[in-house]
Structure formats: C-alpha cells, structure tokens
Amino acid sequence: MSDGTRPAFNPGMTGDQFLGWYWEKEMLETICETLQLSRAGSKAELRHRIAARLDGQSEERPTTKPTQQTNRINWSKAALTGGEIIDDQISFGPNVRGFFKAEIGKGFTCSGEFMAWVRAHPGYSLNDAIAAWYEIEARNRAAPDQKPIAKHNNYLRYLRAFKAANPELTQDDGKRCWKAKKLRPTGPDGYVQYGDGDLAALDD
Known part of the structure; x- marks a missing residue:
C-alpha cells in the first residue's frame, strides 16, 4: 500500500479503508463470495454490504414491506394500447418493446435514458412515454456528446x-x-x- 495503489482485498480491512478504493463489479461479486454475502444488487449495494460486514455489522435489510397492489397489468402478456397507464412494475421485455417498436417504427431503441424516464413516471400513459422518447432522441441528436451517462458507468x-x-x-x-x-x-x-x-x- 506504500506506493498509493489499490491493495488486494483483505478481510482485515475496515469498512472505511475498503470504501476508499474503486472496485469493479466483478471484484465486488468475488469479495461477496469470499465473505459469504449475497452477490445480488447494484455496485453501490455490494460496496455497502461488504463495508458493513468488514465493520462487523449485519447485512442491511429493507425496513418496510412492499405495498401490496391489486389489478396489476401483466406487462409481459397484455395487449397494450397507448392509453395504458404506467405503474411501478413495468418491465421492458419483448411485449413492451414490441409495443413501442410498432408505434414508433424500426428506429426505436430502448435506451437506458428512456427506460429511466418510464420508470420515473408512474401514472403517465404509454402515449406520454412515446412523446418522451421522441424528445430524448431529438435532444441526443442535437448534442450527442451531452447524452447523459448513468453514474454507475x-x-x-x-x-x-x-x-x-x-x-x-x-x-x-x-x-x-x-x-x-x-x-x-x-x-x-x-x-x-x-x-x-x-x-x-x-x-x-
């Protein structure tokens, strides 16, 4: 560690020592295996899960239960229309992607930015999502170098x-x-x- 470069992972590290370095997702997953922790979750979740273990804390668990919902649409099978209302369970499998491609045309791409917009707008319709797709595409074509990059990348x-x-x-x-x-x-x-x-x- 004397040369200031990242050390090999050591289970004797403290959480703060571990969090002071950049770790690739694959390395985090390997460390989770070493510590017998779950490998599921985002990079941020894995980092904090490992740090908690190094500090002798138990793995964090959700403190609230998900609200039970009824009359949910089956996004993987339902015949979709533009008036369909987006909920927090929407997925982007073949059925949903197929709907957007049929409405928008062959130029449709299901970008991360578009999916993030949809997931952030429950209560809006699929027609609203289509309008948002065109706005996102126009903005990115006008300034390709300014296309947002997700923080985790x-x-x-x-x-x-x-x-x-x-x-x-x-x-x-x-x-x-x-x-x-x-x-x-x-x-x-x-x-x-x-x-x-x-x-x-x-x-x-």
Missing part, C-alpha cells in the same frame, strides 16, 4: 471528462489515464473522478 463518465479537458488527446490516452487512476484512492462514494494530475500516467 464510471468508465464512460471518466473518459468524457478526460476528453472535455483534453480535446487534443486521444481516447487511448484517456484509457491509459483511467487504468492508472482507478488503482488510486477515491472518495467515500468509490467513484473515480478525472483530474489534471492524471496526465502523469502518459509519461510512464
């Missing part, structure tokens, strides 16, 4: 920040900086942030 967010700060450098340069930076300490959230000092990796 740390790699792509880092490369975008690198390119914005160093337009004269190549993507390969950005990848070299990423490979070096991800082995350095991070903030408590575990995400790697671009900084001008990262360019030192190009001198190696």
Whole structure:
C-alpha cells in the first residue's frame, strides 16, 4: 500500500479503508463470495454490504414491506394500447418493446435514458412515454456528446471528462489515464473522478 495503489482485498480491512478504493463489479461479486454475502444488487449495494460486514455489522435489510397492489397489468402478456397507464412494475421485455417498436417504427431503441424516464413516471400513459422518447432522441441528436451517462458507468463518465479537458488527446490516452487512476484512492462514494494530475500516467 506504500506506493498509493489499490491493495488486494483483505478481510482485515475496515469498512472505511475498503470504501476508499474503486472496485469493479466483478471484484465486488468475488469479495461477496469470499465473505459469504449475497452477490445480488447494484455496485453501490455490494460496496455497502461488504463495508458493513468488514465493520462487523449485519447485512442491511429493507425496513418496510412492499405495498401490496391489486389489478396489476401483466406487462409481459397484455395487449397494450397507448392509453395504458404506467405503474411501478413495468418491465421492458419483448411485449413492451414490441409495443413501442410498432408505434414508433424500426428506429426505436430502448435506451437506458428512456427506460429511466418510464420508470420515473408512474401514472403517465404509454402515449406520454412515446412523446418522451421522441424528445430524448431529438435532444441526443442535437448534442450527442451531452447524452447523459448513468453514474454507475464510471468508465464512460471518466473518459468524457478526460476528453472535455483534453480535446487534443486521444481516447487511448484517456484509457491509459483511467487504468492508472482507478488503482488510486477515491472518495467515500468509490467513484473515480478525472483530474489534471492524471496526465502523469502518459509519461510512464
């Protein structure tokens, strides 16, 4: 650890020591197996599950039970119409994707941004979702470099920040900086942030 690069995982770490480094999802899953923890969940959930175990705490569990719902639509089988109301159980299987493709046409793509919009708008109709899809597509075509990148996709967010700060450098340069930076300490959230000092990796 003396050179400031990420150490190998050690069950003797404290939670804070563990959270001070970037860990790939595959590594988190392997660590969960080592500690006999569930591998299910997002990166953030796995990180905090592991940190809790390292600090001697029990795995966090939901404190509330999901509200029981009735008359839910079966999104995988129902004959959908534009007036169908979105609920918090909507899924994006072949039936739902097929509906949007039939309404929008062959150009339809079920992007992460679109799915996030739908899931964030229960109570709206599928027609509203179609209108939102066109708005999202128009915005992304107008400014492709500003298309939102999900926070958990740390790699792509880092490369975008690198390119914005160093337009004269190549993507390969950005990848070299990423490979070096991800082995350095991070903030408590575990995400790697671009900084001008990262360019030192190009001198190696």
